[in-house]
Amino acid sequence: MSNEYPFASMRDSFDLSAYFVVGPQDCKDRPLTEVIDQALHGGATFIQLRAKGADASELTEMARDIAQIIEDNEKSDSVAFVIDDRADVVWQARRKGIKVDGVHIGQSDMEPREARALLGDEAIVGLSAETESLVRLINELPDGCIDYIGAGPLHVSSTKPEASVGGNDGSGKTLDAAQINTICSASEFPVVVGGGVTAADMAMLAGTKAAGWFAVSAIAGAEDPEAATREMVSGWKAVRADERHGYAPRIVTHTPATDTQAAQEGSAAAGAEATEKKFTNAKDAKDAQKLAKQQRVDIAARGSKQRDKAHIRKTKSVPFSYEYGSYDLEVPYTEIKLSDTPGVGPNAPFHDYNTEGPKCDPKEGLKPLRLDWIRDRGDIEDYEGRRRNLQDDGKRAIKRGRATKEWRGRTHQPMRAKDHPVTQMWYARHGIITPEMQYVATRENCDVELVRSELAAGRAVMPCNINHPEAEPMIIGIRLPHQAQRQHGQFGRHLLHR
Secondary structure, three states: OOOOOOEOOOOOOOOOOEEEEEOHHHOOOOOHHHHHHHHHHHOOOEEEEOOOOOOHHHHHHHHHHHHHHHHHOOOOOOOEEEEEOOHHHHHHHHHOOOOOOEEEEOOOOOOHHHHHHHHOOOOEEEEEEOOHHHHHHHOOOOOOOOOEEEEOOOOOOOOOOOOOOOOOOOOOOOOOHHHHHHHHHHOOOOEEEEOOOOHHHHHHHHOOOOOEEEEOHHHHOOOOHHHHHHHHHHHHHHHHOOOOOOOOOOOOOOOOOOOOHHHHOHHHHHHHHHHHOOEOOHHHHHHHHHHHHHHHHHHHHHOOOOOOOEEEEEEEEEEEEEOOEEEEEEEEEEEEEOOOEOOOEOOOOEEEOOOOOOOOOOOOOOOOOOHHHHHHOOOEEEOOOOOOOHHHHOHHHHHHOOOOOOOOOOOOOOEEEOOOOOOHHHHHHOOOOOHHHHHHHHHHOOOHHHHHHHHHHOOEEOOOOOOOOOOOOOOEEOOOHHHHHHHHHHHHHHHHHO
């Protein structure tokens, strides 16, 4: 399996000016993603997940939720996201297509060279340093190894009380502007300073050579994380405005190991191109990832017994009119291209039943295919449905304590029957041939009267809930052509096994 991480590297575009470090333990029993969401609204430019007690599985799920919150705020291309210490989790998350931009490691964690070799040249690697001497040692690392330094603590920090500048000699000495400038001057990498940072420190920090500040408790522990972040960002910008730091010198030296399957598949050039292209927009990246996956499936199918057939979803326009309206029904079918017959010539494509379903953006949903058909009959009415709750969004929404912001599609007004049932069986029993019936008759390649009579007799059913107008009509019944074919196939297999 090749590396499927579809996002463009942020190594030359991250912004350290407002760096928020946070984990579940910092949030005063509030959902982690809610605090991060508020910090993003307040102007946070960089997010680090630090959850020392979490295992790899828990960290990966947290990372998935945080990446989604950043995407919901439309900041996937401007706010970098890293995980503290766990380069293995970063590697796993990136392999799963989760937008984690890199790792932040300490002096006692994985060596920077090893982290870079594991994650490759696309990932951000940050490193903690506490004294000027350590910065000098860090500068001996080869170009391209790390991207920034986290220096501190500015004050003795509640999140790292053991860390004091000056060799941990117990003096409790804190950094001042001169020391920060000395560290920044000694470093070839941008430096972000933190440790007990508050809004009161912004003017001093912004007046130094630091690339930015990092904070934990001042934001995560605040009653209003958004307001706290905004106050700190405003204090920094009052001195530095929108000035951005430089980036570390680097050369491409590390490429994460991948298998050679994609390289061996010459016919997969289009899929390889889609996989290799990198995106800053999260939606485009996910769309490309899905396309590449489908192309790999198609390539695998061509290597099987059906390699001489190309399956293409098309639609046939079928005019339909009855007393309630006239429509052009776009009925899907699968066109299967057949190879030429030796000595005879080309064969026309074979048209088969299509079960694939239409494509759509998951955040916008399917188009309401049948909405006009339903409303034009005049036998339904709108009503006030119940309010949305967290259970509707699944376990992850319940866990993080807030609903997703992903949905951008049509808001559906619930409908119900007025004077009689609005099932396809009711219409069939009253001699009404509906657009839904014509649709499935075309799909099944049979006469529409067969569809109506089977529904009326109760020998067939059509799942056509009026509150799911996006669903393509289909029918289940023993006398329908494709149902009969499946039954015949099962009967034949049964005889073979006797």
